[in-house]
Amino acid sequence: MPAEPVTAPATLIVGPSWVGDMVMAQALFILLNERRPEAAIDVLAPGWSLPIVARMPEVRRGIAAETGHGELGLGKRRRIGYGLREEGYERAIVLPRSLKSALIPWFARIPQRTGFRGESRYGLINDVRPFDQTVLDQTVKRFVALGLEPDEALPTVPFPSLTIDRQKQGKVMESLGIVTERPVIAMMPGAEYGPAKCWPLDYFSALSALLEKEGYDVWVLGSDKDAPAGERIASGSAARNLCGRTSLEDVIDLLGYAEQAISNDSGLMHVAAAVGTHVHGIYGSSSPEFTPPLTSERDIHWLHLDCSPCFERTCPLGHLRCLKELTVARLHKAVQEAHSG
Secondary structure (H helix, E strand, C coil): CCCCCCCCCEEECCCCCHHHHHHHHHHHHHHHHHCCCCCCEEEEEEHHHHHHCCCCCCCCHHHHEEECCCCHHHHHHHHHHHHHHHHHHCCECCCCCCCCHHHHHHCCCCCEEECCCCCCCCEEEEEEECCCCCCCCHHHHHHHHHHCCCCCCCCCCCCCCCCCCHHHHHHHHHHCCCCCCEEEEEEEEECCCCHHHHCCCCEEEEEHHHHHCCCCCECCCCHHHHHHHHHHHHCCCEEEECCCCCCCCHHHHHHHHEEEEEEECCCHHHHHHCCCEEEEEEECCCCCCCCCCCCCEEEECCCCCCCCCCCCCCCCCCHHHHHCCHHHHHHHHHHHHHEEE
């Protein structure tokens, strides 16, 4: 259904293509809303991420980008851009640094198109910002910087905060047959990037067994791809494997119910942080200095080895010490301390 024409000043954000990045992008939306609450914010995003965007009160609406990850889709982008010409956007902010991500605002003839210098986008981006990796040393800072005036210093970055729908939360728990009065620990063993970001499944399982004996329920959350991992964890404990049985919207609400979440550096880790759950972020090949969970309720588990962060999908040295030497005992103690604190 065609959207109603925009009557208030409005900004179109071209959003990122990863779950965690989309959550972190809310920091930019919060900043824009604080500075100009009368201006609407629309987000052009992959269709799968629209449930996340819908939980951001600063965003008026999400618009589905019909192209797949990495797809040029010139015809699709032209059609979407032409369809947005009558919307009256005064500005577009393009978060990805690729050429193709800048096409829709250009096709839409949005007068100011802000983005970082990259991939020969001159003309497509007409408000070109320099990219200083030393200053913009975190993904969230890069997003927020594009909402500032040129040469403006970075402010304190606001934390994302996704809305929890308590009614839907109750319905999804009922549909899954979940009835509990025990505190819940969510475990997220997946990471789209690769195995060098994944804590061993046997460790997750052993920790789950310990926590269950202490009075917790453990839910394993993730996509269809994570279902085998969930089964492996559940096979050595009484954890409930919910991987592949929930939508992304469901996971947002389920994480909002959990007391704590134990997660690899993944998109769901950032979702857990944004719903207020105490997060235990596990880092192997990646770095909490670059993509930390944006919450004050967190424990970071990272060994600071000489070989990390390597940012590789698989361990280039073959030993995976950065994850194997993060012990079950360490995580167990951190969960106990967070519960009592």
